[in-house]
Amino acid sequence: MNDAGRFRLPGDKPPLLVLVGPTAIGKTGLSIELAKRYGCEIISGDSMQVYRGMDIGTAKITREEMQGVPHHMVDICEPDYPFSVAEFQERVRQLILDIGSRGAIPFIVGGTGLYIESICYDFQFTDVGSDEEFRQEQRQYLEEHGPEALHARLAERDPGSAARLHANDTRRVIRALEVLHLTGRTLTEQLAGQTKESPYNLCLTGLTMDRDILYNRIEARIDKMMELGLVEEVKGLLARGITRSHISMQGLGYKEIAAYLDNEMSLPEAVRLLKRDTRHFAKRQLSWFRHMKDINWIEIPEHAKVSRILHKFHEILAGKFEGVTEYIGEHEYPQI
Template sequence: MKEKLLVIVGPTAVGKTKTGIELAKEFKGEVISGDSMQIYKGMDIGTAKVTYDEMEGVPHHLIDIKEPTESFSVAEFQSLTKPLICQINERRHLPIIVGGTGLYIQAVTHDYQFADAPSDEEYRLQLEAEVEEHGVEFIHQKLKTIDRESYERIHPNNYRRVIRALEIYHSTNKTMTQYIEEQHKDSPYDLLIIGLVMERELLYERINKRVDLMVENGLIEEAQRLYGQGVRHCQSVQAIGYKEIYDYIEGRLTKEDAIELLKRNSRRYAKRQFTWFRNKMDVEWFNMDDDFNKKIAEIKKNVAGKLL
């Protein structure tokens, strides 16, 4: 018998968090955050992290497990999530991954193997020498020319991950993402992926309002605190929501321009998320334009019929 796994995906601000909690309450579920940023302690407003009250008693996992100065990778997410799915099933509860970081989720749902990627020790040593001589930014720029997706995902300070991505491309002539996805594995789980979507203008309006609410709730003060604690040049603060405010803190943007840039970057990110999930995962989509409670009832019926 395969272990059960429910996944809820979709673009930012579409309502994934609330949907996950409603389904968890209905089906004795436990939520596993599938967001690569909510793992960081003290980064609450900019990541739209679920609050204790919003959880409504539903257990949540993989939130606040890393310091903002630490790096995090898709392989690490996979290694943490797989045992959680097993433990939650053993409790006869339903594991529900909720999030928008597509490659992280897909690495779990289809059990991608990272350690099996080819290596080239001579080339790796050459790259390490280049880091020593020219700095980490030098090899990070190399990655930009061949694998834009990994370049955007991996912070230059995490130079071992940068080197690994370059090494895979050197050995296979495929980007890290291509190499992983071409494994074409069936899922090891009894899997259902629910996708939430919304009419574009309505979604963009929600994103803009969310950003305004973040600012009202203290996003700039949160970023200033992190900056004052020396959290700079780290993977965590390269995320949308922090890098724009850091540009304001460091005087490159006005406050108003930083907020507008944050809204624009969030809208573009939402578009990329939807495209990714639509093209790369087998998702059952639900349009959330309608009455939320009515739509949740429809999703609950779908989950009960297909997974339970």
């Protein structure tokens, strides 16, 4: 059964399905089943999966796992490329038009809050310029006092951005400070001032689950990453000349393992930090999504059957769009 092309929409806005949730909650498997049922093409809303050769640490979907469902915004640039939210927005806007022209439904799936919200509500990003002297001052402060001190400086001036950014994401921390320096307004204020009207007929669904269960899933996923060869993946990137200063290498999994490979800590300590930082990241993801409007939340129990979650998603979709046929498909899917 497939509902593609049967949605009757009010007005002229094109449909856009969006599925968000914290890392390790099960978005990938669920999104495939939803895409097959509703005739969707998936757009990754993950800021790290754009990089080629960074597969294990990003939990990137494999070709086999895609099951023939078209995926976009995966493996589109090299790890030394400074990919940005503005470029993501520009590319995805066009993708949504292209997918719709093929009679399919665009379906954004991911966990990078700013990237996804920039599409849902058509944020306007203006080029405020740069101040290299100011940047150098911040880099000097970073070198003398460390990332936590630099992050604390941001927390004093822009608590919202500090809550969103990890201390080790020093490039974005410096950029947030620079934007405030250049404009007199924090990034948080600028984001809050964005129009929250969507240019799309938006069906936005979020997944959540008990915090302890989610944290156990995160730790199990990281153990699996280590078994699959995360250390070798990071070692290979470093050997190619991808340095720790590149944006891609500041992602979770890469910065911790790179520190281990540079003899700054033991491997068990790197894994411990990775698990801790990923738990913190999941908490920040949930905090971001809960401040977004229009989200229909689905609670995922510990041993959820995908068929039950599909049914709940269908109810949300049927409430948003006319012409969505009665749910058919009480199959036995694996657990999410």
